[in-house]
Amino acid sequence: MSRIHAAAQAAGAEAPFAEHFAGWRGPWNFSSPARARRELEQAGVAEVEALREPFTSAVLARLPNPLAIDYVRLNLHTRRACGPGA
Numbered sequence: 001m002s003r004i005h006a007a008a009q010a011a012g013a014e015a016p017f018a019e020h021f022a023g024w025r026g027p028w029n030f031s032s033p034a035r036a037r038r039e040l041e042q043a044g045v046a047e048v049e050a051l052r053e054p055f056t057s058a059v060l061a062r063l064p065n066p067l068a069i070d071y072v073r074l075n076l077h078t079r080r081a082c083g084p085g086a
Helices: 002-012 033-042 054-061
Strands: 045-052 074-080
Touching: 033 045, 033 074
Parallel strands: none
Antiparallel strands: 045 074
16 A cells, blocks of 8 residues: 555655645545445535446456455545535
């Protein structure tokens, strides 16, 4: 994971990302889709779609199980709840 963190910090220090990451120290969150979905719903997010990258899933399907890997990207698409109680 340290290689991933170092690469992310280096990329975040360059344009066009630097202005968005200036002063940011984390947090890093490496979650499963199910856990991310559950935590976001518990936080009041109304619509959650949590997916692994298709290529990552295809690669994982071809590797032995169990498998230890450095990194899997998790994409989250959410929409904030509106109205009473939101």
